[in-house]
Amino acid sequence: MAYVAFLVFDGFFCADKEKSANTQFKGPSKLLETGPYGQNVRFTEQIGIYTINMKAKRLYFKKTKVIGFDSALFKRLVAEELDITILKNNKKILALYKAHQDMSPDMKCLQITNPVVLYPKTIKQPDKVRIDKRKKLIILYYKDKADIWNLSEKNGHSKERKK
Numbered sequence: 004m005a006y007v008a009f010l011v012f013d014g015f016f017c018a019d020k021e022k023s024a025n026t027q028f029k030g031p032s033k034l035l036e037t038g039p040y041g042q043n044v045r046f047t048e049q050i051g052i053y054t055i056n057m058k059a060k061r062l063y064f065k066k067t068k069v070i071g072f073d074s075a076l077f078k079r080l081v082a083e084e085l086d087i088t089i090l091k092n093n094k095k096i097l098a099l100y101k102a103h104q105d106m107s108p109d110m111k112c113l114q115i116t117n118p119v120v121l122y123p124k125t126i127k128q129p130d131k132v133r134i135d136k137r138k139k140l141i142i143l144y145y146k147d148k149a150d151i152w153n154l155s156e157k158n159g160h161s162k163e164r165k166k
Contacts, residue, residue: 039064046110050139052092053154060084064108080108087115087134088122089141097141098122099132111136 044062048055059082067077082104089097098121106113113134120126131144139154 048136050136050154054090054093055134055136056086056088056090057082058086065105078108079105080110081105085115087113087118089134095122097126 040061040063041059042061044059046057061081061083063081064078065081067079069077083102085099085101085104087097087099088095099115099118100121101115101118104115106115113132113136115132115134117128117130118132120128126143127145129143129145133140133142133144135142141152141154143150143152
């Protein structure tokens with residue numbers, strides 16, 4: 004009886020090992036251990052008359068360092084080759100690019116440091132851009148001032164604030 008139980012038990016484990024050995028995942032195994040991993044990821048969100056389109060070549064989670072050690076408690080979302088386009092009534096008003104960006108996993112407030120402004124060309128390159136979806140604001144930070152775009156207003160007036 005014990006021999007039959009051993010064969011059944013061994014059969015289940017051998018079957019699981021064969022399945023896992025044949026399964027192939029795309030992406031580096033180190034990144035797959037930390038969390039979900041995606042390639043060519045697209046995300047669209049509508050805020051009133053504004054549409055936020057995000058596209059990343061690679062999107063994955065990474066562990067943060069706490070007192071010099073990797074910790075899985077506080078993970079960061081990493082986007083590589085991140086393109087963000089903001090449309091107002093299907094007309095492009097802002098396009099940003101960042102080669103490598105860490106961000107909060109909930110993506111409710113995106114803070115992009117030193118992005119490349121692709122559109123419009125008339126805007127000078129900001130030091131930081133903050134897209135706050137909760138407060139419906141886009142804030143362009145420069146050394147001495149900040150431009151605030153309010154997405155909750157229909158005309159989307161921008162205010163200028165001195166630091």
